[in-house]
Amino acid sequence: MHKAPTGTTLAFDFGEARIGVAEGDAEVGIVHPLATVSGQNNEVKFEAIAVLVREWQPRQLVVGLPTHADGTEHELTRLSRKFGRRLHGRFNLPVYWVDERMSSLYAESLLAEAQVFGKKQKTVLDQVAAQAILQGFFDGGAAEYFNGREEGQS
Numbered sequence: 001m002h003k004a005p006t007g008t009t010l011a012f013d014f015g016e017a018r019i020g021v022a023e024g025d026a027e028v029g030i031v032h033p034l035a036t037v038s039g040q041n042n043e044v045k046f047e048a049i050a051v052l053v054r055e056w057q058p059r060q061l062v063v064g065l066p067t068h069a070d071g072t073e074h075e076l077t078r079l080s081r082k083f084g085r086r087l088h089g090r091f092n093l094p095v096y097w098v099d100e101r102m103s104s105l106y107a108e109s110l111l112a113e114a115q116v117f118g119k120k121q122k123t124v125l126d127q128v129a130a131q132a133i134l135q136g137f138f139d140g141g142a143a144e145y146f147n148g149r150e151e152g153q154s
Helices: 042-056 075-091 103-113 118-140
Strands: 008-013 018-025 030-038 060-065 095-099 144-146
Touching (some): 018 118, 075 095
Parallel strands (some): 060 095
Antiparallel strands (some): 008 018, 018 030
16 A cells, blocks of 8 residues: 655546646645646647646656546546646656546536636536546545556556
């Protein structure tokens, strides 16, 4: 078992078109929406992520792992795992995967509570979903951990 994470953490809500990013501090447990990354190709997206990694100097990365409601995996689950492995390969930081099944509902309810609707909501929804993923990580831990070796299935 690896020790509990400390320090700055960046979390990602991976989507094929947009990637929501949130930042938080593991010791304090406070999480903030940070950015939405998009671009015509993966290289553009990873360059934007590299800027955030340089700026925030995270100790670890968290990626939401989408599954069906019953927990079974689908194509976006596979793509999210691939994204997490690429993050590790590029930035050499530990990657934690967190079950994100409730993150979109959580994000929508937070935004409704803040009276953010319509087009304005769409622009921040991915960031707030990443915020929900990171809060879930701080509150409940990771579903899986990756430090360069293939993760074991439990």
